[in-house]
Amino acid sequence: MEIWTALASKMAFGNILFLGLLVVWININGAASRKARVSDSFDASSIGSGRTSSASLTDFGGVGDGVTSNTQAFQDAIDTLSQYAPYGGSLLFVPPGKWLTGPFNLTSHFTLYLHKDATILASQNVNEWATIDPLPSYGRGRDANGERYISLIFGTNLTDVVITGNNGTVDGQGVTWWDKFKNGELKYTRPYLIEMMFSQQVQISNITLVNSPNWNVHPVYCSNVVIQGITILAPVKSPNTDGINPDSCTNTRIEDCYIVSGDDCIAVKSGWDQYGIKFGMPTKKLVIRRLTCISPFSAVIALGSEMSGGIEDVKAEDITGISSESAVRIKTAVGRGNYVKDVYVRRMTMKTMKMVFWMAGNYGSHPDDDYDRYAFPVIKNINIRDVVAENVTMAARLEGIRGHPFSDICLSNVTIGLSIKPRRILWNCTEIYGVSSNVTPKPCMLLKDEGPGNSCKFPEAA
């Protein structure tokens, strides 16, 4: 980490540093730390450590005037720096300025570092955007059949990748995409701002993402992912600007993030209907903590709607939601299959919500008509405690699937303050069962009141 900090300061001079001596030293130490990495406990501190070479975007002809295209500069810089992967890896410094670019691909053992006054500006020229295959677990693009535009910052099959900075910005300039989407003028699915596929040891930290054309951060088929200290801002009516969507990933930690968006702040996913079932890759071991979310038309934390590889072992704590549609939302449908299970949430503070809890088994939305009518998702062991919500219109809609109820739902120590004009029915529960303790207003009968002092489980860190 110290070396890394030293490099970051040297980079300001814009030199390519190749520290031969350091490489040897890092290699010796690297062997030990690589061994440590193999252990199943997830040591985030090893991600991005020991970078031995670095360069500035300007070394590759970058021009930060907001007008000149830097697509080639980014790709040349990363191609060149990728040579240092076997020697501890490299760091690309993006200096102050506005760096217009089309999409570019990252490499392994690589850090992209944005100065606080650097903005990466996404090109609005659709011709700059290559298309790639749909995700195998989705079978098609989310907006349209077939291919999808590649994400602005993209990586696949990588190890040890960091996107960070002292709060530099990535601006997706999404407005042209949103307009084209709304007018049905796009042939393919809109790009995400950052997508990492089939990668491990990924860190995205201390940057600000604004105006993404579509989802903001999409780790998919990844493991050991840390997303820390990022700010995501998009107009609250912009289409599908989800904040962070861990999708078929294992071991993901999302912490200290502030998100204002036009869709779910966090949407946990794992593939869509028959494609997701076939691909069979769950999202598991997910931790979300110290999140602040503003999303008037969507959820603070959503599980689904695409959950066909399964979602399990999710822990969320210390969550603040302001002006959001719902706090915890499970979206699923017949055809999704698999499960959402072992979800633990505690310490949520909410202000101005339509509904605190919303679980729906009739979300619909299928990739095509070939989904399995008998693929019933199992929703069970959902535990939520220590919730305070104010200015709420309706406490909960909990609607399972007929004949396939959502089970083992537990709510405890939940205090919901109502708005001036709340709904007449505060809890609408069908096809669910579970327990409650110390919940006000009094929950539906299907959540059997166990009396005070019966807290829902929240497993402490191992």
Ligand SMILES: *[C@@H]1O[C@H](CO)[C@@H](O)[C@H](O)[C@H]1NC(C)=O
């Ligand atoms: C980036 O990676 C994708 C997927 O591997 C590939 O299709 C695309 O051509 C790459 N882009 C560049 C500029 O190399």
Ligand SMILES: *[C@@H]1O[C@H](CO)[C@@H](O)[C@H](O)[C@H]1NC(C)=O
């Ligand atoms: C990336 O990894 C996936 C899963 O291991 C594999 O199927 C795919 O072929 C790899 N792609 C490349 C370009 O190596």
Ligand SMILES: *[C@@H]1O[C@H](CO)[C@@H](O)[C@H](O)[C@H]1NC(C)=O
């Ligand atoms: C980063 O920048 C964003 C946007 O300007 C700002 O809202 C946020 O507070 C900043 N974060 C930090 C840690 O300075």
Ligand SMILES: *[C@@H]1O[C@H](CO)[C@@H](O)[C@H](O)[C@H]1NC(C)=O
């Ligand atoms: C992000 O910035 C904070 C505050 O400056 C710092 O404490 C933290 O270590 C940084 N995180 C990463 C992963 O670099």
Ligand SMILES: *[C@@H]1O[C@H](CO)[C@@H](O)[C@H](O)[C@H]1NC(C)=O
């Ligand atoms: C309560 O919520 C309504 C919207 O449902 C909002 O207009 C109002 O400002 C909120 N009141 C307070 C005190 O936050």
Ligand SMILES: *[C@@H]1O[C@H](CO)[C@@H](O)[C@H](O)[C@H]1NC(C)=O
């Ligand atoms: C109930 O929840 C509130 C809000 O999170 C918390 O301050 C309090 O300690 C909880 N009470 C118990 C008994 O856990």
Ligand SMILES: *[C@@H]1O[C@H](CO)[C@@H](O)[C@H](O)[C@H]1NC(C)=O
């Ligand atoms: C309660 O939920 C059921 C099932 O979704 C729905 O049919 C019914 O209209 C709802 N009732 C009220 C009063 O909202």
